[in-house]
Amino acid sequence: DTDQKGCRFASKAAPKTQVEFEYDGPSMKTEVPGPRSKELAKQLGEMQNVGAINFFCNYEESRGNYLVDVDGNRMLDVYTQISSIPIGYSHPSLMKVLSNPNNMSAFVNRPALGILPPENFPEKLAESLLSVSPSGMSRAQTMACGSCSNENAFKSMFIWYRNKERGHNNPSEEDIRSCMINQSPGCPNLSILSFMGGFHGRTMGCLATTHSKAIHKLDVPSFDWPIAPFPKLKYPLEEFTRENAQEEARCLEEVEDLIVQWRQKGRPVAGIIIEPIQAEGGDNHASPDFFRKLRNIAHKHGCAFHVDEVQTGCGATGKFWAHEHWGMEDPADIVSFSKKMLTGGFYHKDEFQPYRIFNTWMGDPSKNLLLAEVLNVIRRENLLEEVSRSGKALLQGLYQLQAQYPNLLSSARGVGTFCAVDIRDEATRNSILIKARDKGVLLGGCGDRSIRFRPALVFKEYHVHIFLNVFNDVLAEYN
Amino acid sequence: DTDQKGCRFASKAAPKTQVEFEYDGPSMKTEVPGPRSKELAKQLGEMQNVGAINFFCNYEESRGNYLVDVDGNRMLDVYTQISSIPIGYSHPSLMKVLSNPNNMSAFVNRPALGILPPENFPEKLAESLLSVSPSGMSRAQTMACGSCSNENAFKSMFIWYRNKERGHNNPSEEDIRSCMINQSPGCPNLSILSFMGGFHGRTMGCLATTHSKAIHKLDVPSFDWPIAPFPKLKYPLEEFTRENAQEEARCLEEVEDLIVQWRQKGRPVAGIIIEPIQAEGGDNHASPDFFRKLRNIAHKHGCAFHVDEVQTGCGATGKFWAHEHWGMEDPADIVSFSKKMLTGGFYHKDEFQPYRIFNTWMGDPSKNLLLAEVLNVIRRENLLEEVSRSGKALLQGLYQLQAQYPNLLSSARGVGTFCAVDIRDEATRNSILIKARDKGVLLGGCGDRSIRFRPALVFKEYHVHIFLNVFNDVLAEYN
Numbered sequence: 001d002t003d004q005k006g007c008r009f010a011s012k013a014a015p016k017t018q019v020e021f022e023y024d025g026p027s028m029k030t031e032v033p034g035p036r037s038k039e040l041a042k043q044l045g046e047m048q049n050v051g052a053i054n055f056f057c058n059y060e061e062s063r064g065n066y067l068v069d070v071d072g073n074r075m076l077d078v079y080t081q082i083s084s085i086p087i088g089y090s091h092p093s094l095m096k097v098l099s100n101p102n103n104m105s106a107f108v109n110r111p112a113l114g115i116l117p118p119e120n121f122p123e124k125l126a127e128s129l130l131s132v133s134p135s136g137m138s139r140a141q142t143m144a145c146g147s148c149s150n151e152n153a154f155k156s157m158f159i160w161y162r163n164k165e166r167g168h169n170n171p172s173e174e175d176i177r178s179c180m181i182n183q184s185p186g187c188p189n190l191s192i193l194s195f196m197g198g199f200h201g202r203t204m205g206c207l208a209t210t211h212s213k214a215i216h217k218l219d220v221p222s223f224d225w226p227i228a229p230f231p232k233l234k235y236p237l238e239e240f241t242r243e244n245a246q247e248e249a250r251c252l253e254e255v256e257d258l259i260v261q262w263r264q265k266g267r268p269v270a271g272i273i274i275e276p277i278q279a280e281g282g283d284n285h286a287s288p289d290f291f292r293k294l295r296n297i298a299h300k301h302g303c304a305f306h307v308d309e310v311q312t313g314c315g316a317t318g319k320f321w322a323h324e325h326w327g328m329e330d331p332a333d334i335v336s337f338s339k340k341m342l343t344g345g346f347y348h349k350d351e352f353q354p355y356r357i358f359n360t361w362m363g364d365p366s367k368n369l370l371l372a373e374v375l376n377v378i379r380r381e382n383l384l385e386e387v388s389r390s391g392k393a394l395l396q397g398l399y400q401l402q403a404q405y406p407n408l409l410s411s412a413r414g415v416g417t418f419c420a421v422d423i424r425d426e427a428t429r430n431s432i433l434i435k436a437r438d439k440g441v442l443l444g445g446c447g448d449r450s451i452r453f454r455p456a457l458v459f460k461e462y463h464v465h466i467f468l469n470v471f472n473d474v475l476a477e478y479n
Numbered sequence: 480d481t482d483q484k485g486c487r488f489a490s491k492a493a494p495k496t497q498v499e500f501e502y503d504g505p506s507m508k509t510e511v512p513g514p515r516s517k518e519l520a521k522q523l524g525e526m527q528n529v530g531a532i533n534f535f536c537n538y539e540e541s542r543g544n545y546l547v548d549v550d551g552n553r554m555l556d557v558y559t560q561i562s563s564i565p566i567g568y569s570h571p572s573l574m575k576v577l578s579n580p581n582n583m584s585a586f587v588n589r590p591a592l593g594i595l596p597p598e599n600f601p602e603k604l605a606e607s608l609l610s611v612s613p614s615g616m617s618r619a620q621t622m623a624c625g626s627c628s629n630e631n632a633f634k635s636m637f638i639w640y641r642n643k644e645r646g647h648n649n650p651s652e653e654d655i656r657s658c659m660i661n662q663s664p665g666c667p668n669l670s671i672l673s674f675m676g677g678f679h680g681r682t683m684g685c686l687a688t689t690h691s692k693a694i695h696k697l698d699v700p701s702f703d704w705p706i707a708p709f710p711k712l713k714y715p716l717e718e719f720t721r722e723n724a725q726e727e728a729r730c731l732e733e734v735e736d737l738i739v740q741w742r743q744k745g746r747p748v749a750g751i752i753i754e755p756i757q758a759e760g761g762d763n764h765a766s767p768d769f770f771r772k773l774r775n776i777a778h779k780h781g782c783a784f785h786v787d788e789v790q791t792g793c794g795a796t797g798k799f800w801a802h803e804h805w806g807m808e809d810p811a812d813i814v815s816f817s818k819k820m821l822t823g824g825f826y827h828k829d830e831f832q833p834y835r836i837f838n839t840w841m842g843d844p845s846k847n848l849l850l851a852e853v854l855n856v857i858r859r860e861n862l863l864e865e866v867s868r869s870g871k872a873l874l875q876g877l878y879q880l881q882a883q884y885p886n887l888l889s890s891a892r893g894v895g896t897f898c899a900v901d902i903r904d905e906a907t908r909n910s911i912l913i914k915a916r917d918k919g920v921l922l923g924g925c926g927d928r929s930i931r932f933r934p935a936l937v938f939k940e941y942h943v944h945i946f947l948n949v950f951n952d953v954l955a956e957y958n
Contacts, residue, residue, distance in 0.1 A: 043601040059588040081591040098583045108573045109538040112560040122522040144623040151682040162698040179696040187701035203630040204684030214655040219641040222666035
């Protein structure tokens, strides 16, 4: 029987101090969605579209790495709300932030942050966002969500670029007149260069740089902006260095060609946006060397360089920012974030002063309170080290399973716990996701046929083993 | 002395039950911004742009209609965080929502609402958004902010329009292929018709429909979409019915011309977006007849009709939605909201099924909890009636002051407490705003030279009198 199911992964006893608020393992009572979830979906269906609903959750009972649903099923969550839960469910430190009466006002009195910030805002900004500033950046602007973060970062880059072109910050009369009716030069024909397979959000500016799935873009008007190929590498990266370097060189050459072409057709590239690992597009990696050279191309052509860390940021790769793996002092002009950071926003170099970036809320100080505590927990519990350790165990386990099921799995890859593996085809991938869920492990897909692993930062080695054993059992059913 | 200062407004004693948690009146200790605010602005300036900061606030001490700053100044707030505080600061009912341990999880465990909603989501949606659905609408989609609400509403309208054109919901191979590279027919050349003076947000789709101030649009690429004139009416509306009707007819004719022109140039108008009262653009009103005719034009030409109630919604006009004043059973296809609603989002007709409208958070259920309680308070305290009563007193007071200071004030106008008045020029308007603040009344400008009044729904008649007396004192200084 063990032969058929493949090797078992040692499930070490968890140190008690770290799990006292968590559960021992998954526990399934019904199929998912269960009867209560189905009933609620019917109710909700009267009020909004429920086509994407998986099931309904009991968040009060969810703890740490375990998501509990309304039918009493308890699942090990390796997807964490599309990678947006930093330190697990109902973390005691976050519950304390909520039960502290001194914090109530921040949740009840949401200010227009750009004009009337609360007294503790500079202090909380220093404790939260500024305490984890990327290299070369000491300024941050908060926003409500990931799309707004990228949209406003684009605006900052366009303003910066136009000021460079003008040689000063004072618009002409013609600029002012023409912009009111959406015409150039006031609304200039500038572009953002993005990569095929990239995902940067779904509002109309962001969406023009998103190229992961047709379903995101279909029927929405867009901008004529250049789209470069993202390297299609072979994994494991260290085994295919020569071929991969060639592929990366091909893509970089295309980037330069596009910058020149778009300048010639009167739509200069004001900025380049890229994810350190393409997530929605299928967990596509590129080498630090690729990113360093891309950054240099941006410098050479006077384009801003925007690193989108909405999904990769906040520790999942074992460093706080995924772009830290590139080992550069000057990696970016703009770094945007959201998801696990709990607030959206972007860091920027001093010269990208967003003096005309404004909206009513400009973020939400209650999210900064929670983020400050998340960062305390990350430091206190050494979670970046834990992520590196768990990530190694996860990737080793995936390599082992890939060797065991070569017709089923391929291209296991990852940094930290930000891992993925390809399944032989889309239908099999989708069926594996459902079987794993029925056995108590919640996973997410990405790209055409990949599974992505997006656990919280409190996903320890013993959680990796629980996951691998379930995954192994599922894969065994396909042999 | 009374002559010089003009007549005084009777300040009736406030019924004790309604003010027990509020203050008696403004109380000023320093100039604004005071020394502590200046110190904090310096600190914050090291971390982000502070060009728009007015002063720093002590929200813990702020109550009801009174905003308290960090220097101990207490101001009657007639601007309420750019019109985004529904029932005043620190309302006891909202504080109770926060102190209820059953609600903690909603604030700590933010879900990906579109896939894994909490158990109470259908119930809270019914209690909150669906309990105040606009006429003809029983479906609502939540979003994080006003701009995201409009962006996603635009996408819904584009998808609806393309499905109409295709005659079915199934995109062609060419649609799917072309959309991935931002090209038509997948990314179609469709447009949204907007109005000069309108404001619909600052992300790139919204911004293409915003035409209130150049500073919002300058240097940001845009779409070639049609922009119609918004009627420039004379106030009070009832005194200039014939001229105003002519002006409205001129604008409606232009709308139809633009729809035809843009269809001919291959960029058909998929939707029309309009505010019931143009707010940022200067509190510009139009008659119910204008909106009824515009709605008919939309019907006639097959364009969706999107009413943007981000600023006008949630009771400020004495009806829950400003478009209820038009007296129509079928006023709109889409109604978007944010600000006082605490969550962004949009209502839509059944045929605008947003089955491809999606993002990670899709709103925030903790805001729905707060909104449900806000709506309870509005009903329990009959706040819409109060708004109508206060609004009448406010407008009467403005008429009186306008008669008294004819060289200073003109065009007093408003519905409910959603009132405004024009000042003789921009410099005088700006100086009045500062003088009023120094006397303990916080006001906001809009358009070139208007002052807009945006109190919370708990702004009672006696607050109107406090305001009018201070305003009167300020105006007296200009005579």
